[in-house]
Amino acid sequence: MRFIPESRSGAGRLWRLSGLVAALAAIAAVAVAATGLSSAKNTAKAASSTTLGTKVEDGTLIKGTLPKNGTPARGGTITIGQITGATPTGINPIIAGAQCSTFTFNLATSLFIPLYYGPNGASPAVNGSLSAAYAPVYSNGDKTVTIRVKPGLKWSNGQPVNAEDVAFDYYLTKAATNASPANWCQYASPTEFPYNVKSLTYHGNVLVMHLTHSVNPTWFTDNQLQDTNGGLYPLPASSWDVNSSGQKLTDWATNPTDATAIWNNLNTLGTNLSDFMNPLWQVVDGPYKLKSFNTVNSSFVLTPNSSYGLKPKPTATLDFNTYTSTTAELNALKAGSLDIGGLDAGTQLGAIPQLQRDGYSIYGGPGWGWFGGFYNFKDTTNHFNKVIAQPYIRGVFAQLTNEQAIATDIYHGWAVPTGGPVAPYPKSPFVPSVATKSPWPYNPAAAVATLKAHGWNVKPNGTTRCAKPGAGPHQCGAGIPKGTPISFVWANQPYSSSSTGVLESEAFASEAKKAAGINVKFATKSFTILTSDYNNQVPAGKQYVNDWGVNNYGGIFVDYYPTQDGVMNTTGSLNVGYYNSPTANRLMIHSISSPSAAAIAKEVSFFAKQQPVLYFPVPDTISVISKKVGGTTGAFLALTQQQFDASGFWVNK
């Protein structure tokens, strides 16, 4: 199972600017505004003047128009933009924690066919046609999984892809996580993959996993085997079974030491940029091969792999160009030197009319997952840990959040309001839409009434304080002394990194102060500090535990089967605020182990009601595609999920 922290701004740019860079970016932004290239004013004006409609397409809400599919020409080159710092840092499909990003995943899926590929267009589900195996078959009370690798798939060296290659990946992954959980970014807990596989057997194209206990089949397929393309891949066992000295080690299935030595070799070569062109990485089964990799700026070129066994067959060369900023990327789009790029919803909507005139298709859709601010349940400043522990307080905060206004005025319509961990779009195949509705809709009057009913002396525009301490039904809550204010520090990324994140936080703070006397003090921290230091789950976070009440670094890409296991369980690695609920823990365990389809809906509804984080609208990922580029509808839609389906794009005839 996997969740990847998502930065607030742009197309999943995980590691954002900080320090001097942020200052430089801010200066540049001022200059850009001054020259009229872009400004908040003309962005808003353009946003209101553009005629981009919104419609539900393939289960998601698409704003703008998808490009036409077109007819593939033979050959040609498609140039694709990527931003400095948002580039692949690993090539080994067993991706380590330090390389864990959508950019690394996208390179991996371009070179190697995942055992189970996702998403399916924009839909959070496995795409069978792009997977290396047929759908898994569960038996023995959901304790046995039988996987059949598709026949006819070949490695680029001519060797067949078979079940042994899947087992090779499994044993290497296990060796990696045995050495350290940090060695595999999809590691979640000692009870999950690869440790929930007791044993496995394989022969020919069939691999059978014997699990330690019964599982929910959907969870196991989507969140363990598929795992947002961070799960299993067939890997070329007969080519990669060597240690760093080049010595052949064929007993990786029975000798963990040798499996570790092979993994060490792959990990070293796979994280060293100058080794990306090592012949080892030329043995691929995916749609593309790596033709070149620039170690200075991480630009790279992919060429079609003629051995690729699935459809559609790749035809175009893919040239990934790295730009130092979203502004530089936008300039390249305007100059016509870029075929596929992105737009920042916070600052670049003003460019849409010109890009449309230049023949670009522009569209966007919300990503799978949620955005919002993590509460710090350990922050003792002003007894905030006791205050935020009250579910009614978290409900009050939700009622003071005008999501519709944020989506309309801050994101200019390029966002979808949500009230819980599962947004209404893209539609989840596993959660009924009723579970995506917020039980705490925007209602400041109701929020104030709730506070008063719980013994708070509400002072709109002032400082609300607890008047009736105690744990009774009409009292503030356990551990909250009389006179306690509702005051806390809200940590954001810098405005230059995440303008929308700052603006929506200010919108909440303004409403909270005006209506309910809740005081929010803002702090600006880099994305790295927010994810590494303002995190109660890591040792480094201890010294900062009382520095923040809310951490709004962005949000979370949720697995397709949308359990919050890993994010909301007490020791979940992404539970940065240390939310601790035995009921939640029980529900999450039920979601992943029960075959009942109702389990996940119950869990999602619980979190929507409990509001363990302050949910904000989910922003769209906006793509800009030149008229030269055609592709499958699924590939275009997958871009809204920041997934690059490499074989799905071509140069039009």
Place this chain on the structure above:
Amino acid sequence: MIGYIIRRLLTAVIVVIGVAAITFAMLHYVAPSPVYIVLGTKATHRAIEVWNRQHGYDRPEIIQFLSYLNNLIHLNFGYAYKFSQPVSALFRENAGRSAYLSGTALVLSLIIALPLGIVQAVKRNSPGDYAATAVNFTLYSMPSFFLGLILIQLLALDLGWFPPGVSDTVTSTLSAITHPRQLFLPIITLALLNVAAFSRYMRSAALDELAQDYIRLARAKGLSERGVLMRHLLRNASLSTITLVGLSVPSLLAGNLLIEILFNYPGLGLLFYNGLTNLDYNVMIAYTLLGAILTVLGNLLADITIAAADPRVRLG
């Protein structure tokens, strides 16, 4: 002279060690170890301990600093964890392109600024002088990125004469030289800013020199105006510009950070920017040190050049 140079070099060593100490202390205050960058935030306490021990980050900071200095003596700038390469290799790869960018811009600006300054001085208070002064003041007051943005909008996006940024085809110094159209905008941006500064200094110095007796004497003995300007005025009026050029050495080799970022040009400046975004702090320390070294050397170079150009100057 040699004694002077040795003394200056010794002072330079102290300055560089001081800069290294301050930079090292600041970065270690922000993050005592790059372990989270390398292993990720989910690394276990055990894994962190092992990594820190393996890489020496468990030692007292003063010991770490002395070890770092020792490595510097051997030209070992450490390992760039996010780039997965030694810092020195990264610097070797990028330095040539930065030097080409800034060097070309510097030469171009000198070719334009020196005659422009002299012509403005000779024709002072003429309409041409006023016009050139107005343009120079406008350019001089402009930050480099601002001028770059204007040129991108005008010459690249509106007129389409040049690309708005340098493409990925420029992967080496040679390819930078063989793609002049790609490099036009970054070079001209840097050159225009230098022209504004150099020509103002040149004009001012030339005005002073034109009032000197030796210029009148040269004219009185019948030397042509061209001869007066080229043989007598140019050399003496260039002394202040030589100092400016010396101070430009850091940007010559360390690259122009903003210009490289703005135009997507792969040089030392962009490397530093990438190091910042990736929190690759060995790159950051090395870049800061390089800046300090080049600033000191640039000053020294300017002093020596002035001494060579002006016989009245005695170093000591």
